[in-house]
Amino acid sequence: MTLTNSLEGRLGYQLRRASAVMMADLGRELADLDLRPAEVTTLLVIAENPDCSQTEVGQVLAIKRANMVPIISRLMDRGLVERRRIDGRSHALTLTDAGRTIADEALARIERHETRFTELLGAPDTEVLFRCLPVIRSVRSGDEEG
Amino acid sequence: MTLTNSLEGRLGYQLRRASAVMMADLGRELADLDLRPAEVTTLLVIAENPDCSQTEVGQVLAIKRANMVPIISRLMDRGLVERRRIDGRSHALTLTDAGRTIADEALARIERHETRFTELLGAPDTEVLFRCLPVIRSVRSGDEEG
């Protein structure tokens, strides 16, 4: 396996590979909670924003309305999320007690997972990353909803 | 849309969102070449490693053997990649003239795309990213092939 790969010198490629590694690590950490990444993030956003709508959750997480449906459905089927009609077309989402328990456990694991990486990087470089990544994200996609 | 999102303080989340933005931007840049990201990277690796096997390409790009099959098939159907039997079980991959033309064009666009982001970040921060992202990638996934 002596292939060269000049993509190693590309930021987008490095970003994608690094992101994949962290996603895989997170997946392993959350596997036995039977939570997919998209579900955990949804759960955590609802946890800190009781009575939000599913459109709003989608907006902060960049998940399209249509794709929020099966995520919310599954979380409700598992008894982790409840919703209450607000005005006949929108719902207010909240966590159940079970949902809060799972969210707390997930958060603890995310903490461990994150710490593994930030300790490896060291505080100064971690700070640079937290400054740079939002800059990259600020480049408009042109395909945002709404 | 006044929701809070404490995931903004998570490295893995920032990485994923930033990666998604760059992928979307690359996708737009390559759209009219009818090349998907996985296909471009494959094309470029073959370009710089004539006579490599498809297993080798998969190894440097972290694409599983089974998933290389449809990628190579499509590139061959389009007349961009050729292969020559090596020993009855493996092939040597090379680009056709058409493949080289497309690869050159893709490379030029990737260059533009990358420059948009690295100029926004500035050289010093870009260097930090190129130092940090491989560190993140060095965390073993446990699910590598072979």
Add this chain to the structure above:
DNA sequence: TATTGTTATACTCTATAACTATA
């Protein structure tokens, strides 16, 4: 008219297991 949630559908990438034909 615009918005919320929904359905249906398709695409891209990824993952696993099992097979073949070689070596």
Add this chain to the structure above:
DNA sequence: TATAGTTATAGAGTATAACAATA
């Protein structure tokens, strides 16, 4: 026995268009 390529299949995330009910 191990390897290269393949098949089949499933999962996860993402994308679009269109619809009903409501505001």
